[in-house]
Structure formats: C-alpha cells, structure tokens
Amino acid sequence: MSATRSCMVRQFQYYADLSEADIELLDSLEYSPEKLPPERVVWREGGSANELAVLSEGWACSYYTLEDGSRLILDIYLPGDVIGLREFATSEHLATVETITECTLCRFPHHHLTDIFAKSFRLTRVFFAVATTQQSILVERMINLGRRKASSRIAHFLCEMHARLGRMNEHMGNQFRLPLSQEMLADIMGLSSVHVSRTFSQLYDDHLVERSRHNIRIPDMDRLIEHAGFSNSYLGRQSIIRDRA
Amino acid sequence: MSATRSCMVRQFQYYADLSEADIELLDSLEYSPEKLPPERVVWREGGSANELAVLSEGWACSYYTLEDGSRLILDIYLPGDVIGLREFATSEHLATVETITECTLCRFPHHHLTDIFAKSFRLTRVFFAVATTQQSILVERMINLGRRKASSRIAHFLCEMHARLGRMNEHMGNQFRLPLSQEMLADIMGLSSVHVSRTFSQLYDDHLVERSRHNIRIPDMDRLIEHAGFSNSYLGRQSIIRDRA
DNA sequence: CGGCACCTTGAACTTTATCAACCCCGGTGG
DNA sequence: CCACCGGGGTTGATAAAGTTCAAGGTGCCG
Structure with a gap:
C-alpha cells in the first residue's frame, strides 16, 4: 500500500471500501499525469470524445457557449473528480473543459473504463455512484438556476x-x-x-x-x-x- | 423472441444490440406492472430510496419543492425511461415522483440493478449510457434555465x-x-x-x-x-x- | 510608477413576477 | 337542455429582479 494515495482513490473510498486489487486498478487510470497551466483547454466542445480524465491537482471546469456568446459553466472539478463521464453515451464532447488554476490531470481512453466494468464488480458500482452523484449536483444547480x-x-x-x-x-x-x-x-x-x-x-x-x-x-x-x-x-x-x- | 417488446428494451436497443439473454434480463425488471391514475405520487422526497422503477406506459415527472413553496420539475419521464437512477448513490429520495397521465410502471429493488452489473457486461455499459444521457438532458435544461x-x-x-x-x-x-x-x-x-x-x-x-x-x-x-x-x-x-x- | 485586469457603483432599461379581473369551456345537477 | 360552477388560460397594470452601459476605483505585476 503506497503512502501517497491518489485523490481519486480517496474520493472513491468515500462510497465503498476498496480491495487492494481495486485500488491498483483505479491507480492504473492515473498513469499519464500531465501538468497544465491555468486557463488551458483540455478538450473543446464538438471534438470527438474518446477519452476521460481524472483531475489529480487543481481546479478545472466545463462550460458551454451559446450562439449569442453567453456562457454557462456546467461543472467545477476538484481534485479526485472524473471529467467527461457524462459524454460516455455520446461520440463528441458536448462542452469545453478548461483548467482554472494550474492542474495535474491524467487522460485515459474510454475503453479503460469499460475494462474496469469487466474486471471489478465493486468498482462498477462505485463508478455508477460517482456518475449519479454528479447528476445530483447538476440537479441542485438546476434548482438554483430555475427557482x-x-x-x-x-x-x-x-x-x-x-x-x-x-x-x-x-x-x-x-x-x-x-x-x-x-x-x-x-x-x-x-x-x-x-x-x-x-x-x-x-x-x-x-x-x-x-x-x-x-x-x-x-x-x-x-x-x-x-x-x-x-x-x-x-x-x-x-x-x-x-x-x- | 416475443412479439411484444417492452419500451425499456426498445430504448436500450437504441444504444446497443442486445443478446437474447440481455433482453430477458432486462425484461425481468418489468415483472411487477402497476397501474396508476393521473397525479399519483410514486414516491416522495425524503423517503428511503431502495427501489427504482421502469415506466412502461404514460407520462410521469419528478419534482422538488423549495422551502418557499415554489417548485421545479426536474425530469419528464416517457415510456421506457428508468426512474430513480440518480438516487443510486444516496439512501433517500431527493425528489418526489408523480404520474402525469395514467401510467403503468414496474418498481424493482436497487439490488436488481447491481445483479445485472454482475451478469451482463454489455448491459452494464448500456445502463451507464442511459444514466449519462439523463445527465446530458439535465445539462441542456440547465443551459435553458441559466442562459x-x-x-x-x-x-x-x-x-x-x-x-x-x-x-x-x-x-x-x-x-x-x-x-x-x-x-x-x-x-x-x-x-x-x-x-x-x-x-x-x-x-x-x-x-x-x-x-x-x-x-x-x-x-x-x-x-x-x-x-x-x-x-x-x-x-x-x-x-x-x-x-x- | 504605470498599466491592466478585475471589481464596484450608478442610472436607465428589459425581462419576468405578481396580483387581480375576466373569460372560456367542460362537466354536473336540476 | 340549460344554468351554474370551477379550473385553467388570458390579459392588463404594476412591481421587482436582473441586465447593460459607462465611468471610476483598487490592487497587483512588471
């Protein structure tokens, strides 16, 4: 068990106890850390979506720009958050993702996630929990915006x-x-x-x-x-x- | 292959070809059809959340009521939609679900979903796709509300x-x-x-x-x-x- | 020290809410 | 068969919330 545990693992452990094997599997997603300066685009709306990312350090956000130039920020991502889960069912990115502060993030291809589905039943459920929690955050923000x-x-x-x-x-x-x-x-x-x-x-x-x-x-x-x-x-x-x- | 195919199967087939075994597994969720009149509460905000439901016929919605009495409708559910996915990571219902027209719906316990994760890799991915598509619908509605x-x-x-x-x-x-x-x-x-x-x-x-x-x-x-x-x-x-x- | 980005403040304007009256239509009971 | 009732939809007047434009302030960085 390594002393430095990734943020994602910490975040996932919030939902369930994870076995050593699960932790290794999760850690393996963060194999390609990439350091980005503030206000750097990670991917752009419309680009083809075949990757996800884990944010290890820093703050990032996703946003959507309307025809008339106005903008809505959809998510604020903090260390440990998985970016791009929402676009799993779509073949192109629906929103632009951009760093806010200096960030470390690890991209990984779509199919690494499905590999995990195949390998760990427990992690599958935790990923599901993470995705649905993101949904709940959106719902709260909807209530904010609407009412x-x-x-x-x-x-x-x-x-x-x-x-x-x-x-x-x-x-x-x-x-x-x-x-x-x-x-x-x-x-x-x-x-x-x-x-x-x-x-x-x-x-x-x-x-x-x-x-x-x-x-x-x-x-x-x-x-x-x-x-x-x-x-x-x-x-x-x-x-x-x-x-x- | 039965002639009458459930709406949920039709909806899921939109995302992937399903095997006979997958279809049977899905159909097995709709084992307890329940007919409800219009404006009947399916479950109420705050109640403990250990079930999901599939809407087979009719229109339903979920909504959230604020302290001051105002209300925001979060989802409109149409035949084939899965209701309650969002609350997978939470132990109580965050929103009230209510029929709009006369409905047929089938409740099933939480763990039937995780059973499916264990049994079918492909259905796991489709469920993930369904959950993330619901998220995208929320995002579009957020943009509506916000901008x-x-x-x-x-x-x-x-x-x-x-x-x-x-x-x-x-x-x-x-x-x-x-x-x-x-x-x-x-x-x-x-x-x-x-x-x-x-x-x-x-x-x-x-x-x-x-x-x-x-x-x-x-x-x-x-x-x-x-x-x-x-x-x-x-x-x-x-x-x-x-x-x- | 100067410049620039971001924040603040004021004034006029736009969008939406609120309140209240009215209308239209479908259903019910005499 | 008709009169009435009631809920939802419409309309107008007024108020509130938020936007826009523009000018000025503040603090940080070179």
Whole structure:
C-alpha cells in the first residue's frame, strides 16, 4: 500500500471500501499525469470524445457557449473528480473543459473504463455512484438556476463548495480559497458579473459571507445554509455500497 | 423472441444490440406492472430510496419543492425511461415522483440493478449510457434555465419532447400531444405560469408553435430549432456501444 | 510608477413576477 | 337542455429582479 494515495482513490473510498486489487486498478487510470497551466483547454466542445480524465491537482471546469456568446459553466472539478463521464453515451464532447488554476490531470481512453466494468464488480458500482452523484449536483444547480434568487444562488454555491472541499480535507474550518473571478461565478449561476458583485456586497452587509480577493470566510455557517436552502444529502452518502448479506 | 417488446428494451436497443439473454434480463425488471391514475405520487422526497422503477406506459415527472413553496420539475419521464437512477448513490429520495397521465410502471429493488452489473457486461455499459444521457438532458435544461430567455426555453423544451417522442414512435410528424398544464410548463422552465401563457402567444404570433388544448403543432421545425438553439446530439448516439475490435 | 485586469457603483432599461379581473369551456345537477 | 360552477388560460397594470452601459476605483505585476 503506497503512502501517497491518489485523490481519486480517496474520493472513491468515500462510497465503498476498496480491495487492494481495486485500488491498483483505479491507480492504473492515473498513469499519464500531465501538468497544465491555468486557463488551458483540455478538450473543446464538438471534438470527438474518446477519452476521460481524472483531475489529480487543481481546479478545472466545463462550460458551454451559446450562439449569442453567453456562457454557462456546467461543472467545477476538484481534485479526485472524473471529467467527461457524462459524454460516455455520446461520440463528441458536448462542452469545453478548461483548467482554472494550474492542474495535474491524467487522460485515459474510454475503453479503460469499460475494462474496469469487466474486471471489478465493486468498482462498477462505485463508478455508477460517482456518475449519479454528479447528476445530483447538476440537479441542485438546476434548482438554483430555475427557482432561487441571486443571493440564495450564491449562498448555495458557497455551501456546496465548502462541503465538497471539506470532504477531501478535514479541518478546513469556515474559510477557504475560491479561485474564481466574479465573471466565472456569474457564468456558473446564470447571472451577470455586475449583479454578482452587488449580491456579494449584500451578503456581506447581512454578515453572511466575508471575502477578500479569492478567500471566502463564512462567519455563521448555519445562517448561510438556512439562507441557501442547502442540504448536503445530494452529495452522496458515505459507504453506500456494501456487500449484500 | 416475443412479439411484444417492452419500451425499456426498445430504448436500450437504441444504444446497443442486445443478446437474447440481455433482453430477458432486462425484461425481468418489468415483472411487477402497476397501474396508476393521473397525479399519483410514486414516491416522495425524503423517503428511503431502495427501489427504482421502469415506466412502461404514460407520462410521469419528478419534482422538488423549495422551502418557499415554489417548485421545479426536474425530469419528464416517457415510456421506457428508468426512474430513480440518480438516487443510486444516496439512501433517500431527493425528489418526489408523480404520474402525469395514467401510467403503468414496474418498481424493482436497487439490488436488481447491481445483479445485472454482475451478469451482463454489455448491459452494464448500456445502463451507464442511459444514466449519462439523463445527465446530458439535465445539462441542456440547465443551459435553458441559466442562459436562455423565455421564448427560447419553451422552444427548446418542445424540440426536446419532439425528439424524445420521435425516437420511440417513428412517423410522428410535426405534431404531438403534450399533456402538461401551463403551470407544469412553468415549473419545468423556471418561469411563472402567466409568463408561459404570454410567451406561447408570442410564439404563435411568430408562427413558431400552434397549440390547441394539449396538442402542439410545429409548422416549421427548422425555424423552431433555430430559435431554440437546439441540437439533438445531447440525447445520445445510436448504437454507441459496440464490441471493441 | 504605470498599466491592466478585475471589481464596484450608478442610472436607465428589459425581462419576468405578481396580483387581480375576466373569460372560456367542460362537466354536473336540476 | 340549460344554468351554474370551477379550473385553467388570458390579459392588463404594476412591481421587482436582473441586465447593460459607462465611468471610476483598487490592487497587483512588471
């Protein structure tokens, strides 16, 4: 058992205990680490989709650009996340994937995933759990976009980030770094960057969020959760996958 | 090979050729058909999630109700759709599922799905494809909610329904039944029902959509697609899953 | 020290929501 | 067979939320 365990393994172990063989299988996906500078395109919308990637370090995102030039960011990827799962059923990339900070990522071809399906029943279920958790994250974001007002959208997004980051590093406390410009935040939340700025000021006035540059501090997590209508159950349940009987 | 083939099998065959054994395995999920009247709750948000369902006949939907009483409809389920895949990684239902029209549906426990993972490599991949296609549908709807104006949202939704219905029954032509009230349409698209009404009138004035009661006619599909910014590639690619080499 | 990217603020405007009245139509009971 | 009832759809007036444009500020990097 190696001392340095990949983020993906850590993330997957959240859903199930993994055997040594499973861990080796997973690790084998990260065989080709690639270092990328900030704002580098990983793959572009429309390109043919025969690979996935694991993000080992850094932040990345996927986005979709509309005819009129406006943009929506679909996912924020953190270390340990699998990128491109959604495009498994499609032969071309539906969205552009781009690094946000400096990143290390490992691409691997589509069929390595199906090889895993063939080799490990347990990992199959965990991959399924990961894919469906990604779906739940999208659903929460849909609710954000469809039915919440700006201040709740931002509050909800901050809660989500806090929860997802906290899952990877315990004792994170009530502050964290959020390396996103207000324009990116706007494109995540379907708002204009101007309105994001105003709304942040308003959250500050209400003592819900403090922020300096890219650091976020949350003075009272409970009040923020309340304001956001946040529930973390959608992020998946720990050790959900067990052997039956 | 039986003459009456279930909708789910038809839907799955879209992604891959299935062996007789696979078809039997799939059919075995639909062992407990249940007839439900319109507007009957299948399961409720918060209830413990240890089952999935296949919709054999009728229309159903899932929705999520916010603290303030507003609602967002997350999915519209058509015959052949699998309901509850998203909650595979979670131990409780995140959304309420309810019939829209009279429905026939077959519930089955969670572990029947994992049994299939153990028994059929090919079906595993198809289930994965189905789950990821559902994700892509959510993403398109996210873009709708986040970045399109009301008339494009409605146009896009109509395009999606047209495409999904057309996949199940060829020669559908340019009209179809849409058994949804304007209030439901509003909750799908994150608008108020009043605004849906106004927007429909506007689409009618622009000769993009005709509608009487629950029947929709689309005089010029290409113009509607154009107006919606619709691309059907997100609905998954036919026969994407093949044996390698 | 200067420049540039990003953030902030203000003012005018657009889109959508809300409220309320009305209408249309289908179903029911007299 | 007709009058009434009720739910959903439509319309208008007004309000709220968010966008756009433009100008100015702030802080970081060379």
